[in-house]
Amino acid sequence: MALGFRQHDPDRDGTLEVEEVHPNFVEVYFVPPERSLVEAGLDPSQATRYKTKLLEINGQHNFLTIYPISTFGDRSDFLKPKYGQIERITLDDTDIISGVGWDATSTPEDVRDVLENLPSTFTKDYAYGLGLAKPYRFIIDAVQELSDCSEIVITNKHATGPTQDGDGIFHISTQDFEQARVELNKIDRHAQSAVRAVKWTAAHNILAERLGVPKQEPKAGRHPYRKLFTAVAEGKQELSEEDQNAVIGTLTSHAADIAEDQPEKLAKLRGDIELVTLEALITRYEGMLGENLNEGHWQEFFNENPFILNMAFGYPVIKVRDQASVGGRKLSGDGEKITDFLVKNSLTNNTAIFEIKTSQTPILNKTPFRDGVYTPSADLSGSINQALDQKYQFQKQIAQIKDNTRLYDIESYAVHCCLVIGKTPDGDDRKKSFELFRRNSKDVEIVTFDELLEKLKQLSAFLRAAEAES
Structure with missing residues (x-):
């Protein structure tokens, strides 16, 4: 049966x-x-x-x-x-x-x-x-x-x-x-009881305020769990890591009920969590920019947070694979050419190649070529050629790669290359030289690590403003 x-x-x-x-x-x-x-x-x-x-x-x-x-x-x-x-x-x-x-x-x-x-x-x-x-x-x-x-x-x-x-x-x-x-069932019951008490009190107090009647405090109960969940539901309790895990577990168990009973509050909670998560990510990113990390650390960071790479483009992208072989037999195989990230336009399936360097990689040479004119460093020009070679190999091997990996929803109409490297140079002459160079690099888009950070900060500010307005 x-x-x-x-x-x-x-x-x-x-x-x-x-x-x-x-x-x-x-x-x-x-x-x-x-x-x-x-x-x-x-x-x-x-x-x-x-x-x-x-x-x-x-x-x-x-x-x-x-x-x-x-x-x-x-x-x-x-x-x-x-x-x-x-x-x-x-x-x-x-x-x-x-x-x-x-x-x-x-x-x-x-x-x-x-x-x-x-x-x-x-x-x-x-x-x-x-x-x-x-x-x-x-x-x-x-x-x-x-x-x-x-x-x-x-x-x-x-x-x-x-x-x-x-x-x-x-x-x-x-x-x-x-x-x-x-015991776990008992915790769930205390959490549900606390939520009901806080919800009843919230509804009562909204109407009581209109009628000039004294407000009430939610009944916290005698059990420590019930007291904890009541305080959390009111937003009055600073939680230890252990308490946070307990609340997250209970919230996860009852997300469907909350979505049905109070969808607007669940949406608000989700928005708050996303903002806090984004701000924590920004703090972590800023800390990493101050360290001398190798390429592997940055590749792992972007692999954990691939949406940051979306900000390098003006169209929606999704990750196909990290550490993809673009000149071998398979994307996951041992190939001659390995790109850090292979992504695609989520609407057209056109692919793009990401090459990730480090935030400490020099972009320009230290001494000027002429007065006020600085040339690109060997690291920058070499990285551009590396990305272009990966693009060439990928376009040449695309049919074989698609067949061997059975990933048929990727295309190589006009493979976009993006290089994430270094930090924006200091000084007007150096900034001018960098912009003149990268704006004439039509086949490889060059983005600095601090520019991606600034985009994250602008996104956070936008979400905060939208939240305040709503």
Whole structure:
């Protein structure tokens, strides 16, 4: 039978394959849908080639091992372990799975029955890669923080803690697992109760003010969690990092409810978070500009924050790949020419090449060529030629690259080259020389690191002004 809470569509959710290892012991594999494979840049006609283990069900010895995976094709960890370090979760002859009933599991329908009978602590929908349900993800986080283990075993047979023989197993006793589940549920209830109290008080006080009636303070309750969440909801509490993580977890768990009940407040919260995040990014960027960092540090920074590169263009771009081979067999292969970033126009698919140097790279020579005229440094002219050579190699190899990587939605109509290098020179003569040179560099757009920073600051100022106006 299909899962009671959702009918599966193979084209949307993928399928399951069951392989019998020996009697009463099967391995279950997730076969991704074609749509996800296309999003991941993989061959959709080879779906079974990409099947990934999802479960081991051993009815003989009463254990079930879940292999949580990422099932979304547009993510970089597609078909890889969902939690990174923790690769497996085993339920070993425990009361938690006493009602599962897996003695005759041999078909995908049998597997769905097993999943449907798992406790609510677990994700039951294979299309979402299984594992712990989102409100209980903190158990995974705690194990990863406290050990380097790759498997969690929930059992009645061992006390909580990592094994001593280095096999990478972290045991959680059934009693401790149940205690963690109850405590996390209790936190959610306190958070919901605090939100209701603050919402009631807010509505009351708006009307009370109009009627000249005294305002009220929200009832904080006696429990420390309830007090904390009430203070946070009012915006009165400065949070420690631990408290911030707890609030973020609770907000994540109830985002859908908030979006339905108070969409305008959720939108305001999102805007505030984005502004704070942008300002923190600006602060980090300014700090990096003052350090003598190598190219690798800057490439990693832009890889984490690719939207900054968008600011170098006047049209919408999305990243195709970082460290892309443009003169070899594949974008991800070992090629003769490697560009730092390959991006494309999100509307026309026309590609662009980014070459990233460092903020300390000299742009002009130190001494003038003539009075008031400075020539470009060897680093700048060499970097321009490097970008042009990458463009040439990419245009020459584009057909082979598209065929070998199966990335058919990239084009080389007029490959745009962008070089991020150095800082804007000091002094009028040096600025003039730099502008004269780069404005005549028609095939390579030259942008300095501090210019990108200034664009970030202008974006922040614009968003602040828009927020104030609204």
